[in-house]
Amino acid sequence: MVVGVPKEIKAQENRVGITPAGVHALASAGHKVIVEKGAGLGSMITDEEYVAAGAAIGTQKECWDADMVVKVKEPLAPEYELFHEGLILFTYLHLAPEPALTKALLDKKVVGIAYETVQFDNGGLPLLAPMSEIAGRMSVQVGAQMLTKIEGGMGVLMGGTAGVQAAHVVIVGAGTVGLSAAKVAMGMGARVTIIDSNLFRLRQIDDLYGGRIQTLASNAFNIAAAVKEADLVVGSVLIPGALTPKLVTEEMVQEMKPGAAIVDVAIDQGGCIAPTAKHGATYHDKPTFMHDVKRGQVVCYSVGNMPGAVARTSTFTLTNATMPYMVNLANKGWVQACKDDKALARGINTCDGKVYFKGVAEALGYKLECTCELLK
Helix, strand or coil: CEEEECCCCCCCCCCCCCCHHHHHHHHHCCCEEEEECCCCHHHCCCHHHHHHHCCEEECHHHHHCCCEEECCCCCCHHHHCCCCCCCEEEECCCCCCCHHHHHHHHHCCCEEEEHHHCCCCCCCCCCCHHHHHHHHHHHHHHHHHHCCHHHCCCCCCCCCECCECCCEEEEECCCHHHHHHHHHHHHCCCEEEEEECCHHHHHHHHHHHCCCEEEEECCHHHHHHHHHHCCEEEECCCCCCCCCCCCECHHHHHCCCCCCEEEEHHHHHCCCEHHHHHHCCEECCECEEEEEECCEEEEEECECCHHHHHHHHHHHHHHHHHHHHHHHHHHHHHHHHHHHCHHHHCCEEEECCEECCHHHHHHHCCCECCHHHHCC
């Protein structure tokens, strides 16, 4: 199989879909890997390193003409014309809030396998979790910067000082992002509250951290009360592959302190905090915007590719997770690979002009097809 690895064209996206180790694994199995010239430079990987691992260096078109394209982020409009029938596209897709991309994939009959919906029977998300962990850790780092006066915040130090109260970080969602955020916030000395609807998960957190993290059951009353008292709100709600519910409403945000900060990590799936969801994704060159509230303004951050800011760490972390799947797809073809691996089969979002993922079908009004029929 010919595997193409194009350069990411999203603004300030410095990750790349494969490392030299991934190239070596595919080349050793007899496959041809074409990496676009300069694709790895943002992650400090040179073309020479790819060549030494067994890749060829090519153009953008040569990469997209491959049997399978391995990326990081969802394709953008200039890339749609490079799709071709039967192409296996293995990347983050986040189709629920992307009607134009979904239509392009369907029109060109692309086999779209989304990292974020590859899912184990126990609900684990092996290809989303690595980037969720990074985004969660980053959310508190960027939130701490946003709380400084020079960034428009109230001028609060995350851990406070002796005799001065630490910042209060409220995290909505206790999945991989939320728990990663909580660990960093607690490590910085902040007061941490985490909110989730899964009471078993909250019990685990309470047992693990011995009450150092306050846990709250998720309901509108509790969220509103916590958000009102927060210095930093981190939105980390996820329904795999589907639009994210707006659990933090505009009315809740209106009651926030002036100079407080919001980081909506869920923006890739539409966002879970009303002002950021309405504004849409921001980019690393202008990551924040100010939002008016009753008593002043709050600082909002909704970068859609947060891990791209720590590209080298992110690229190597992601390839560690995706490599076994991409090798199986190349060795067996997508049909057999998905027959042999139910988790990978759940990653199929589009194929032969049809939608195979429930969250995408419901969000965009398509008929949902059954993967079981596709893999008979």
